[in-house]
Amino acid sequence: MKTKLLGAALVAALLASTTVPTLAETIGVTLARADSVFLTILRQGMEGRAKAMSGLTLQVEDAQNDPQRQLDQVRNFIAAGVDAIVVTAVDGDGTPAMTKLATEAKIPIVYSVHPPADLETLPEKTAFVGSDEKQSGTMQTQEVCRLLGGKGAAYVLMGPLNNHSSIVRTQDIEDVLATPDCKGISIVDRQAAGWDRIEAQNVMTNWLSSSAEFDAVIANNDEMAIGAIQAIKAVGRDPKTVVVAGIDATPDGLAAMKAGDLDVTVFQNATAQGAASVDAAAALAKGEATDRKIWVPFELVTPQTMEKYAKAQ
Structure with a gap:
């Protein structure tokens, strides 16, 4: 099971990249809760990356912090025939059921930020993007x-x-x-x-x-x-x-x-995590291999260093 670490330079390159693939796909995204400040920034990172990919559409749903609602959203994405699914999980315990549904439907699923309970046993066409x-x-x-x-x-x-x-x-x-x-x-x-x-x-x-x-x-x-x-x-x-x-x-x-x-x-670089989640979902939808774990490093912020991070948001 491969693991990829996105260092600071690689994160910057990811966000600044002007060369993106041409796609014609729909990615279903279910967010744990839309009223989260952090997940709002994550969503913006996803949307910014999708906008740079010609023909890529995101269908974003709010799980409202309800595990059953989120599972139903995954079912709806599958029924609608999306090309890939991205999940920021309400509850890690509910992720094996989502993995099973997506795998049976042969639809790639990417977990973003919140790791799935089955992180160490993720099957093919699945990935996790987050920070340690x-x-x-x-x-x-x-x-x-x-x-x-x-x-x-x-x-x-x-x-x-x-x-x-x-x-x-x-x-x-x-x-x-x-x-x-x-x-x-x-x-x-x-x-x-x-x-x-x-x-x-x-x-x-x-x-x-x-x-x-x-x-x-x-x-x-x-x-x-x-x-x-x-x-x-x-x-x-x-x-x-x-x-x-x-x-x-x-x-x-x-x-x-x-x-x-x-x-x-x-x-915690929500923008980079959002972009990397879309990249992974798009790659898997095209049948390309991707790392099962894609890590975006945490960085300590103090009053002495905060200006750098204010510019990053």
């Missing part, structure tokens, strides 16, 4: 540890408890805080906030009402980090007195960093 989550939470928490000098207390805001990215990012936090240089940092509490700004604000508000001492908030994504910042400001506390960390380096996340409220984030 072992990098994301690790980079994030190592920087938090550095800023705290290896001592303090932190709250952890998690994504959905059944989501692969959330599970791995949270485990990354725990693994880093177990290392000798960072074991002086304890976790006060951890709660799921569904990748959502408002949910995270509510969770953080409840934590603040407990009067527990804390020095950092480590969130599985920028949206939840921003929700925590809003809650901290609402009680009259300056967020600059706390280390707040997110992941994704979304435009809103970078704006919060520029304002001095967000201290750490990790760039």
Whole structure:
């Protein structure tokens, strides 16, 4: 099973490429949720790549965070006779059924961002495009540890408890805080906030009402980090007195960093992932071979380096 890593130079070349194949295909795309900031950028990356491919059409559907709805969308794509399918999965546990349906219909399927449960056993004409989550939470928490000098207390805001990215990012936090240089940092509490700004604000508000001492908030994504910042400001506390960390380096996340409220984030190149997902789906639809795993690296973002990433969005 082959694995391809898209380095920074290769990612840049992918996005800047002016030589694209001529196609006459329809790719069905089902997004886990259309109201996600990150997945909106991913979709834009897909649409930009498809626009550069003459004759390629995307049919995009919103699963509304409902695994059954997403499975039905895959069934509908198959019934409509699309040439390939791209899925950002609501729930990794539901992906084997989608893989089976697409394989039986002889239609290529590409999983984007959220890895499928059957990642290690993907059959022919399937692929995964994403970033290695072992990098994301690790980079994030190592920087938090550095800023705290290896001592303090932190709250952890998690994504959905059944989501692969959330599970791995949270485990990354725990693994880093177990290392000798960072074991002086304890976790006060951890709660799921569904990748959502408002949910995270509510969770953080409840934590603040407990009067527990804390020095950092480590969130599985920028949206939840921003929700925590809003809650901290609402009680009259300056967020600059706390280390707040997110992941994704979304435009809103970078704006919060520029304002001095967000201290750490990790760039997940949604635009490149979207483009690479369309490339893989188009190649498989033409009967061409592609790597089963296509990795787009994470990159640490700090106030000192954020301008570079603001230009990338």
